[in-house]
Amino acid sequence: MDLFSENISRFEELIGYRFLNRRLLEEALTHRSYLNETSEKGLSDNERLEFFGDSVLSLMVTYRLFMGFPEKHEGELTRMRAALVDEAALARSAVALDIGGLIRLGRGEERTGGRAKKSILADAYEALLGALYLDGGEKAAAPLIEAHFTAATKLLPGRDSKSEFQEVAQAAMGVTPVYRTIDASGPDHARVFTVAAYLGDELVGEGSGTSKKEAEQAAARRGLERLAGGCGSGRP
Known part of the structure; x- marks a missing residue:
């Protein structure tokens, strides 16, 4: 087994998924510059997988935003999604998995610090998501996307x-x-609103403010304090 194969075997252990089609993972970790400098036959770069993975990521992030933030309107959700799938965010997730150390690069990209370039890291991360989805469906890609979304x-x-x-x-x-x-x-010119926050039937926080939004924020802060101390009986 060559060094690249050994490295991606360890990578599969890291992400907790063993590819049925190992070539998908190899392709996800192959930059186009590598193809220009190798005599190996039958290789493909990761650009098609990156294209596919971009759509997988966008859909699954959109779903999590839609379900997780019911109070946000369309404009806010769009801005949040843009921040979650931008190059910098994807590069951070790639660094967390040490993808930069695995990518097959051409010598020119290697010399110019390609392993640390945000664009290369972000593209490889999306290609990895595409490879996971093609190999094992949503179930295979979901853990990495969930980790990315949370962070x-x-x-x-x-x-x-x-x-x-x-x-x-x-x-x-x-x-x-x-x-x-x-x-x-x-x-009317100086209204004060009081809002109660509930988890199920349990009152966990109350807050006041000069608008309902301000009062809800105050109630949420009390709710956070309550959860941090453990929900119990008594007035919040």
């Missing part, structure tokens, strides 16, 4: 308490928080 979501700009509370509640209890306005007081 990249934490780095989204403008993360708010409601989003964080929802993520924590779904992970810990499998439920989505529900917010109910329980009080509105004061004159």
